[in-house]
Amino acid sequence: MLKDTERSAQTKRPVVEALIEALPEGSILLGPDVTQRSAGIWRDDHLLAEVLIRPQSTAEMSQALRICYDHHQPVVPQGGLTGLVEGGLTRPSEIVISTERLNHIEEISVSERTMVVQAGVILQSIQEAAAKASLMFPLDLGGRGSCTIGGNLATNAGGNRVIRYGMARDMVLGLEAVLADGTIISSMNRMIKNNAGYDLKQWFLGTEGTLGVITRAVLRCREEVTAAPTCLISVESFEQVIALLKHLDRGLSGHLSAFEVMWQNFYQLVTRSSAPPLAEEAPYYVLIEAMGAESAHLETLLAQGFDAGLIMDAVVAQSEQQCLDLWALRDDVAQTFQFGPVFLFDVSLRLNDMETYVSAVNTGLKDRFDDPKNFTLGHVGDGNIHFAIAVGGDTLEDRLGVEAAVYEPLIALGGSVSAEHGVGLEKKPYLHFVRSEAEIALMRRMKQALDPRGILNPGKIF
Numbered sequence: 001m002l003k004d005t006e007r008s009a010q011t012k013r014p015v016v017e018a019l020i021e022a023l024p025e026g027s028i029l030l031g032p033d034v035t036q037r038s039a040g041i042w043r044d045d046h047l048l049a050e051v052l053i054r055p056q057s058t059a060e061m062s063q064a065l066r067i068c069y070d071h072h073q074p075v076v077p078q079g080g081l082t083g084l085v086e087g088g089l090t091r092p093s094e095i096v097i098s099t100e101r102l103n104h105i106e107e108i109s110v111s112e113r114t115m116v117v118q119a120g121v122i123l124q125s126i127q128e129a130a131a132k133a134s135l136m137f138p139l140d141l142g143g144r145g146s147c148t149i150g151g152n153l154a155t156n157a158g159g160n161r162v163i164r165y166g167m168a169r170d171m172v173l174g175l176e177a178v179l180a181d182g183t184i185i186s187s188m189n190r191m192i193k194n195n196a197g198y199d200l201k202q203w204f205l206g207t208e209g210t211l212g213v214i215t216r217a218v219l220r221c222r223e224e225v226t227a228a229p230t231c232l233i234s235v236e237s238f239e240q241v242i243a244l245l246k247h248l249d250r251g252l253s254g255h256l257s258a259f260e261v262m263w264q265n266f267y268q269l270v271t272r273s274s275a276p277p278l279a280e281e282a283p284y285y286v287l288i289e290a291m292g293a294e295s296a297h298l299e300t301l302l303a304q305g306f307d308a309g310l311i312m313d314a315v316v317a318q319s320e321q322q323c324l325d326l327w328a329l330r331d332d333v334a335q336t337f338q339f340g341p342v343f344l345f346d347v348s349l350r351l352n353d354m355e356t357y358v359s360a361v362n363t364g365l366k367d368r369f370d371d372p373k374n375f376t377l378g379h380v381g382d383g384n385i386h387f388a389i390a391v392g393g394d395t396l397e398d399r400l401g402v403e404a405a406v407y408e409p410l411i412a413l414g415g416s417v418s419a420e421h422g423v424g425l426e427k428k429p430y431l432h433f434v435r436s437e438a439e440i441a442l443m444r445r446m447k448q449a450l451d452p453r454g455i456l457n458p459g460k461i462f
């Protein structure tokens with residue numbers, strides 16, 4: 001039990017009393033222990049919630065949720081708080097459910113290539129554990145050192161290797177989640193094939209903690225890849241970027257595992273403080289990774305690309321460190337923050353529309369702002385572009401102006417306002433542009449069926 005002096009007014013609430021009574025010591029944090037926590041990566045505000053529950057097992061999670069459900073108490077699941085759409089934001093009256101103490105890798109099966117993990121395990125720890133067992137867990141993204149697998153699954157994260165391995169959804173065989181009323185749904189399937197009825201795990205993948213709290217998962221690993229030749233290529237036009245994608249994807253026969261594009265202004269920014277691996281005059285820079293391919297084969301394809309006029313220049317990483325250095329450039333989005341407040345976007349659209357679209361966004365920004373900066377990059381092989389846009393301020397008017405510049409041409413082209421980050425609160429006003437009324441009505445019916453009291457991450461998505 002906590003000392004009286006440690007209790008704020010919040011703790012006198014019956015729901016908090018009940019939680020403190022039911023859960024082991026150390027499970028509940030209160031007051032400043034919660035409000036001093038950051039509200040998320042790259043944010044300078046703090047959590048508004050004053051109570052945080054951190055269960056150590058699925059049974060404790062179930063107990064906590066049952067108490068919250070009985071008290072009609074809204075809760076917000078949180079993993080590593082690297083989400084970029086305000087999905088983990090809290091209100092003062094809400095209670096955080098953190099997976100920070102569900103942080104064990106329970107089992108690795110080398111022969112079956114599976115891993116059983118708790119939801120709070122950090123993605124990088126999973127990658128490293130897989131590598132130690134001579135396996136590979138293919139999910140990879142810039143937030144790998146802080147994001148949790150539970151958050152990855154709840155947002156159906158994409159990342160760098162979607163072109164080859166799909167999104168987080170494609171890397172999970174089984175899942176355990178706790179419903180709003182505390183019911184445990186344990187679907188810890190280990191088979192690749194299992195069509196016996198509804199695939200219940202899909203309810204919790206990409207639904208951002210609105211239908212259940214993920215507690216454990218069976219992950220699908222792959223055989224370790226001994227080589228992953230990596231190179232950076234400069235390209236003269238977007239048409240050639242598209243042709244290069246076709247050339248490499250075809251030539252690498254399934255080994256192309258990343259096709260990341262940096263527009264010139266992003267490349268110039270991230271190479272400012274070090275010698276750039278390639279001269280900076282090209283409009284596009286493509287980072288290629290070919291897991292499992294022979295380096296010599298990639299080099300042959302590059303030579304063919306030069307001959308066909310698709311490539312201006314290229315550098316092939318000669319060591320593990322050089323690979324990491326090339327990826328570090330691509331991941332260095334935080335450099336854009338030196339231009340003041342930055343609005344981040346994550347959109348998807350057809351490859352053939354991308355060039356027209358990016359120039360429409362830039363025109364829209366220039367029409368609305370004096371000196372806008374739009375640093376552009378993306379998982380272009382998957383039709384996914386990110387913008388980091390600075391317009392000198394971050395008033396509501398600035399935000400609405402930037403969103404109009406980004407979303408108006410996107411919607412006209414049939415693109416999506418969220419490629420991989422989810423909806424959270426940030427994209428909620430735009431959901432109806434990309435989902436029909438019938439689709440949103442069905443989402444609401446699903447929510448009503450699983451969480452009739454609306455306690456799980458209320459107000460997020462729709």
Ligand SMILES: Cc1cc2nc3c(=O)[nH]c(=O)nc-3n(C[C@H](O)[C@H](O)[C@H](O)COP(=O)(O)OP(=O)(O)OC[C@H]3O[C@@H](n4cnc5c(N)ncnc54)[C@H](O)[C@@H]3O)c2cc1C
Nearest residue numbers: 079080081082083087142143148150151152158159209214
């Ligand atoms: C540098 C950087 C690079 C990034 N790159 C990518 C990228 O390439 N691709 C990509 O898709 N994303 C990317 N992201 C976004 C982010 O990392 C992902 O959204 C990640 O999957 C979130 O995981 P998390 O543990 O931090 O979740 P959180 O931020 O804590 O939560 C995200 C959402 O999931 C819910 N949630 C969290 N845990 C659970 C759980 N156990 N059960 C149910 N709901 C839960 C939360 O309520 C919230 O709605 C990047 C972020 C950063 C900072």
